[in-house]
Amino acid sequence: MTLDKIWVFCEAGDDGVATITLEMLAKAREVAGTVEVFCGGDGAACAAELGDHGVTAVYATGDLDGRMKGVSVASAVAAAISGGSVAAPDAILLGTTYDGRDVAARLSVKLDVSVLSNVVDLRLDGDRLVGVEPVFGGTLNVTSRFTSSGPDIWLVRPKSFEPAAVGGSPAEVVDLPVPDLGSTGGAVVRDRFTEESEGPKLDEAAIVVSGGRGLGAAEAYSLIEGLAKQLGAAPGASRAIVDAGWVPYSYQVGQTGKVVKPTVYIACGISGATQHLVGMKGSKNIIAINKDSEAPIFAVADLGIVGDVHKVLPKLTEALEGR
Amino acid sequence: MKVVVCVKQIPDPADPGALDPETKTLRRNVKLILDESDSYGVEMALQLVDAAGEGSVHLVSMVPNDEVSGLRTALAMGADSATLISDEALAGSDALGTSRVLAAAIERTEPDLVLAATESSDGYTGVVPAQVAELLGLPSVTFAKEIAVEGSTATVRRQTEAGADLVECPLPAVVSVTAGVVEPRYPSFRGIMQAKNKPVDQLRIADLGIAAEQVGWAGAGQEITDVAEAPERAAGEVVVDEGDAHERIVAFLDELKVI
Numbered sequence: 001m002t003l004d005k006i007w008v009f010c011e012a013g014d015d016g017v018a019t020i021t022l023e024m025l026a027k028a029r030e031v032a033g034t035v036e037v038f039c040g041g042d043g044a045a046c047a048a049e050l051g052d053h054g055v056t057a058v059y060a061t062g063d064l065d066g067r068m069k070g071v072s073v074a075s076a077v078a079a080a081i082s083g084g085s086v087a088a089p090d091a092i093l094l095g096t097t098y099d100g101r102d103v104a105a106r107l108s109v110k111l112d113v114s115v116l117s118n119v120v121d122l123r124l125d126g127d128r129l130v131g132v133e134p135v136f137g138g139t140l141n142v143t144s145r146f147t148s149s150g151p152d153i154w155l156v157r158p159k160s161f162e163p164a165a166v167g168g169s170p171a172e173v174v175d176l177p178v179p180d181l182g183s184t185g186g187a188v189v190r191d192r193f194t195e196e197s198e199g200p201k202l203d204e205a206a207i208v209v210s211g212g213r214g215l216g217a218a219e220a221y222s223l224i225e226g227l228a229k230q231l232g233a234a235p236g237a238s239r240a241i242v243d244a245g246w247v248p249y250s251y252q253v254g255q256t257g258k259v260v261k262p263t264v265y266i267a268c269g270i271s272g273a274t275q276h277l278v279g280m281k282g283s284k285n286i287i288a289i290n291k292d293s294e295a296p297i298f299a300v301a302d303l304g305i306v307g308d309v310h311k312v313l314p315k316l317t318e319a320l321e322g323r
Numbered sequence: 324m325k326v327v328v329c330v331k332q333i334p335d336p337a338d339p340g341a342l343d344p345e346t347k348t349l350r351r352n353v354k355l356i357l358d359e360s361d362s363y364g365v366e367m368a369l370q371l372v373d374a375a376g377e378g379s380v381h382l383v384s385m386v387p388n389d390e391v392s393g394l395r396t397a398l399a400m401g402a403d404s405a406t407l408i409s410d411e412a413l414a415g416s417d418a419l420g421t422s423r424v425l426a427a428a429i430e431r432t433e434p435d436l437v438l439a440a441t442e443s444s445d446g447y448t449g450v451v452p453a454q455v456a457e458l459l460g461l462p463s464v465t466f467a468k469e470i471a472v473e474g475s476t477a478t479v480r481r482q483t484e485a486g487a488d489l490v491e492c493p494l495p496a497v498v499s500v501t502a503g504v505v506e507p508r509y510p511s512f513r514g515i516m517q518a519k520n521k522p523v524d525q526l527r528i529a530d531l532g533i534a535a536e537q538v539g540w541a542g543a544g545q546e547i548t549d550v551a552e553a554p555e556r557a558a559g560e561v562v563v564d565e566g567d568a569h570e571r572i573v574a575f576l577d578e579l580k581v582i
Contacts, residue, residue: 013485068490070453071462096449098466098483105418105453114417114544117448130548135342141553142347148544155449186462187479187492195486207581231582243359243503249468249482255447256360256502264581266572275336275444281556285579287572293561300556303575307564316569323582 001127003032005087007151009073009094009103010037010046010058017049019204020095022163024156025053028093029166031124036089036171040064040073040099043173051170053163059086059176066189067181070102076178077103078110081151086174091129091152093122104155106184113148117155129154137274137296138281158203159261159282195250198229202251205234208262210253210280212238214269214290214309218246223313224268230320236260238270254279269309272297289313324378324472326368327429328402329439329455330361332386332393336444346540347547348415355386357393360440362400362507364500368438369401369508371472378435379403383428385421387414387539391523398518399510405523406432412528415540418446422454424538427531430459436477437497441466456497463497464490468504 006028011018021037028035036057037050043060050058059080064072081088092107094100096118108115119131130145131154146152202208209231211224221241228235236258237251253260255278265283270276272288272295280286281300288301289312298304305312332355342348365380372378382397382405394405406428413424429437437459442449456463466482472494481488482501492498510518528538536542562571576582 011484018484068462068464070465071457074457098481101449102453102463102465105450106457108419108450109422109454109457112419114419115448115450116545117418117450125548134553138553140342141551142342142547143549143551144545144547146545183460184457184462187464187490187496189488190491191489192483193486193489231576239502245503245506249501249503256442256444264576264579273336285575286556286559287575289568293563298561299558301561302556302559303572304559304561305564305568305572306561307568311566312564312569312572316572319569319573320576320582 001124003090003124003129005034005036005089006032007089007092008035008037009092009100010039010050011095011097011099012039012041012046017046018095019163020097020158022053023158023161024093024095025055026164027122027161029054031122031129032090038073038077038176040069047170047173051168052165054166054168055171057174058171059174061176061178064178067185068102068187068189069099071106071181071184072178073103074106074110075181076176077107079179080176081111089151091150091154093154093156096155096157100155104153108153111151113151113153114146115153115155116144116146118157119154120157120160122154128152134278137277157259159259199232200234202234202236202253203258203260206262207231207233207264207266208236208253208260209233209266209268210236210238210270211241211268212270213240214271215241216310220310221246223309227313227317230317238276267297268313270297271295272300324372324375324436325381325432325434326371326378327381327383327432327434327437328361328364328368328397329425329437329451330365330382330384330393330397331358331443332356332384332390333358333443333445342550346415347550355390355393357396358440358444360442360444360502361397363502363505364438364440365397365400365402366505366507367470367500370505371436371470375472381405381432381434383425385409385413385424387411394523395518396510398521399514400508401514404521406526407523408526408528408531410528412535412539415543416538417543417545418448418450419454419544420538420542422451422458424528424531424533425451426455426458427533428526429455435494436472437495439497439499441499441501452497452499459497461495461497462492464492465499466501467498468501470498
């Protein structure tokens with residue numbers, strides 16, 4: 001038993017379709033006969049890559065001319081469904097991303113259906129999907145399903161599924177017109193800024209080195225950057241030091257922030273609050289350095305060092321130099 | 324300028340308690356505190372009113388019991404007044420039910436700007452601010468890093484995957500504030516004393532024209548079918564640093580062939 005049709009919210013950048021989209025497509029193919037996507041932007045640019053991942057149609061709004069993606073895409077999808085120009089899918093999957101959340105939220109009101117957030121797994125139970133959401137720092141898994149009439153709206157955490165190309169002809173591009181947004185459409189993007197970052201991206205790096213409150217002061221974050229550079233790793237952070245303003249939000253690993261699953265995760269001066277564990281527990285190997293031998297981070301660490309990051313990190317970085 | 328801030332009172336994340344075995348949701352019949360994520364919205368609102376030279380900050384919150392301690396914390400920071408929708412029927416509400424209640428309460432206050440956290444620390448669905456905007460028929464900008472208000476326009480620096488977008492938005496509007504972008508002030512002793520006498524308007528859902536079956540368990544369009552322990556990671560090796568622990572880390576990285 002599979003679903004007839006799933007729609008996936010497609011996000012794309014200069015380097016093609018976003019990884020989170022490809023991850024959701026892999027799962028969608030498993031549970032539905034037909035997989036289509038919708039996007040706020042140009043569909044033709046992604047049609048070949050999407051087809052390669054099993055997508056048969058891409059519903060695209062075309063250039064949004066600075067209008068916000070959330071309200072524009074949600075309005076277009078709701079209009080297409082309620083206007084009867086396309087058959088409603090059984091389920092809609094969106095990534096837990098900046099725009100994905102906006103689209104899901106607006107769409108849920110327009111279609112008068114609920115949203116289930118933060119799912120890391122989806123499977124069929126009879127003729128409907130159930131989703132799994134980790135709570136309490138990933139110590140418990142909660143399985144939920146919709147009781148309202150569909151389409152079901154799921155917000156999926158990145159890194160939940162493995163992308164897989166299956167080979168397929170380019171997806172058909174279908175126009176998805178954005179209706180008049182009225183009073184909801186007033187916000188307009190006037191300028192876009194790209195944050196230059198050196199080294200690998202946090203959610204793609206093979207090694208992540210993260211710092212927390214145990215660093216003691218913002219200046220000590222240079223210890224993290226030094227080690228990360230030496231290892232070709234991405235630097236990350238706990239919520240505590242992001243909230244304290246030591247590093248930008250984009251560094252944050254955790255429930256709020258990025259989910260990472262690198263080959264090696266090195267947690268430095270991070271106690272391991274549930275908020276943080278949710279974002280890194282899936283790492284293949286975890287090394288933790290913390291002064292407090294009782295810190296919860298040690299419960300998930302493959303190698304735990306009870307020690308002072310200010311002493312261990314400089315020696316570690318030095319030892320790795322020239323290797 | 325009238326700024327409304329949505330705030331949530333949650334079980335202390337340091338001691339969140341447990342899931343109720345019957346309802347399989349977080350027990351909320353414990354002491355609730357102000358969600359730290361909301362302190363940034365409160366601080367941002369206070370700063371915007373300061374910058375405008377006039378205006379007020381009003382809080383809107385909902386709970387299934389009569390809890391007000393979290394609201395008092397935000398009032399002690401400097402917010403002027405609050406609306407608390409307190410009703411047993413709200414227990415078990417999903418995000419959409421929550422947004423319906425908040426939107427109905429916000430509508431009565433006729434705000435120029437509505438602020439919220441990007442997500443709560445406990446439920447973290449991350450959809451309530453944009454749902455509230457849609458219900459109110461307002462534009463929204465989520466994940467704000469900076470907000471400036473000039474006349475009837477807000478200019479918002481919004482966090483994006485690539486960096487940031489500069490967004491211009493007519494008021495009224497809903498803006499969600501990213502945690503950590505401002506430094507929430509600590510309530511002063513004077514603030515704490517004043518907060519005790521600030522007006523907290525307590526409403527039931529019926530006061531908002533909302534029926535019990537539209538919210539709570541009854542109105543939720545979703546249900547929990549199972550709660551299971553996640554597989555635990557096997558406990559690893561622990562080394563107490565005697566000045567040479569870095570060598571053990573290098574050896575570990577060597578074994579993994581990542582260096």
